[in-house]
Amino acid sequence: MTKVWAICLALSATPLWGGEVTSVDYAELAGHLPGLVDFEGFAPLPEPGQPLPGLVHFHGVTLGSMLAGQTRHVAEGFEMLTGHPSQPLAAQTGNKAAPIAVAFHAAFGSNAAFPIGPDGFERLSGRGEGALAFVFEQATPAFAIRLHADYPDPLGTRPKPGRVTFSFFDQAGDVIGQHTLLPDHGVNEVAVLITPAAQAITVTHRDPGGIAVDDIRFSIPGLVN
Known part of the structure; x- marks a missing residue:
């Protein structure tokens, strides 16, 4: 068992007052997290791929656009989430027909998910511009994800990628x-x-440019790689 995974187990056993999120190496951690969402169960369609209607359920986690009780609003074309989630914690679609689309992604070399934003799946400006929510069947003390933020730009003509915020509840x-x-x-x-x-x-x-996500990792109690 690696040092990072040992630290992870220690943190889950003795939580710190006020909460803490500590960044670690993806490769070091991901191999020890048995929960995996990689979207490979869907047909490898070229972009724009296929929208997945309703909440999307995988073993150990449900994906949506927001948490029940939150408010979704649009700021400069981007989805923002505010408010305290209601109990019990649950994912919602935010009145969208589909929270994500899945397509084969050239940079990942595999399927990936695009959160659908305010402009919807039918428009290029809507694919990748939405918010995401993950609700776990059991709380996870560790999380890993690969995220694509526009393709490399050797000519420097496209805007720099914008910030991405992960909030943990x-x-x-x-x-x-x-x-x-x-x-x-x-x-x-x-x-x-x-x-x-x-x-x-x-x-x-x-x-x-919108984001795409893949290789989402989390812990499943009772299973440790």
């Missing part, structure tokens, strides 16, 4: 902490240890 719906990513063009990796363990996570962003 405990079982009561209180914010444990946040992690802010200032992504580079291309694939970025995020891996964090969370204490106390997170029951839910939301992802919002201000990236002009």
Whole structure:
């Protein structure tokens, strides 16, 4: 067992007062998290792919656009989430027909998910511009994800990727902490240890090119790689 995973287990056993989110190496952590969402169960369709209607359920986690009790609003074309989640914690679509679309993604070399934003699936400006919410069947003390923020730009003509904010919630719906990513063009990796363990996570962003996500990792109690 690696040092990072040992730290993860220690944090889950002895949570710190006030909550803490600690960034660690993706490759070091991801291999020890048995929960996996990689979207490979869907047909590898070229972009724009296919929208997935309603909430999207995987083993151990449900994906949506927001948490029940939150308010969704649009700021400069990007979805923002405010408010305290209601009990019990639950994912919602925010009145969208589909919270995500799945398509084969050239940079990942596999299927990936695009959060659908205010402009909807039918428009290029709507694919990748939405918010995401993850609600776990059991709270996870660690989380890892790969995120793509526009393709490399050798000519420097496109705007720089915008910030991505991960918010972590405990079982009561209180914010444990946040992690802010200032992504580079291309694939970025995020891996964090969370204490106390997170029951839910939301992802919002201000990236002009839109984001795609893949290889989402989390813990499943009783299963340790």
